[in-house]
Amino acid sequence: MQRGATGDASNAHVGPTSGEPPHNVDAEQAVLGACMLNHQAVEKVRGTLDAGDFYRPAHETIWRAILALRAEEAPTDPIALTDHLQRAGDLSRVGGSSYLHTLVAAAPPSTDNADYYAQIVRLALRPSAGRWADRRAWVPRARRRHAHAAYPKRSARCQRAILCRSFQ
Structure with a gap:
């Protein structure tokens, strides 16, 4: 079984047979990384995903921070997110600045596909x-x-x- 950046299993569509809810951590990381690299990706994804769609609580917190920064028309890069999360007291809870940079490194080569990865995250919820x-x-x-x-x-x-x- 593969392990994600924070040690959790990152298999796609883990679900009823494993005792875990269906999820796709790789797609979650791709969405967040793309949104950190390009704020236009946030606009494409915001209508598809809710914070509760993320399996990892850290990803939910990061998504909320990205949306808060976009609401202020602020950048969503790892430096801006680190500052925002640190001021909110959430930085260590999400894995620190290094995890934010890991998400950027995990981002797909083109941020144009962020909406596709967001659909994968949403569809991972659907099997049951x-x-x-x-x-x-x-x-x-x-x-x-x-x-x-x-x-x-x-x-x-x-x-x-x-x-x-x-x-x-």
Whole structure:
């Protein structure tokens, strides 16, 4: 099994037989790298992808940062993204500046194909979209609940009730 830049499996369309939701990390990296190299790629992709379409939380955070920079008409290159993510306190969470440069290195030779790679990311969700899309939507909520449980200010009963409500 191949490993991605941050050590996660990067196989395309990993899914129900592996216990992981369908995803394509290589396509995610290609989209983000292309968008860092050419802000016009962002405009082509923005209507296709939502932040929640990314499998890796780091990629979701990077995508949100790219969109925030474009909203300010700022550049989306690794230097601008590093600054933006550092000010937001997210730089280490996404793998640091070096990972942003890794994404640029992983970008396809032509950024003209960014919309094609975005479609691959979207279509990776579809093989069993209902079941896996719902589960992927649970991940951010589960992470927040896990963080709260690690530093409990509430009783276990209260934590359990909050957890149950967040997945309804």
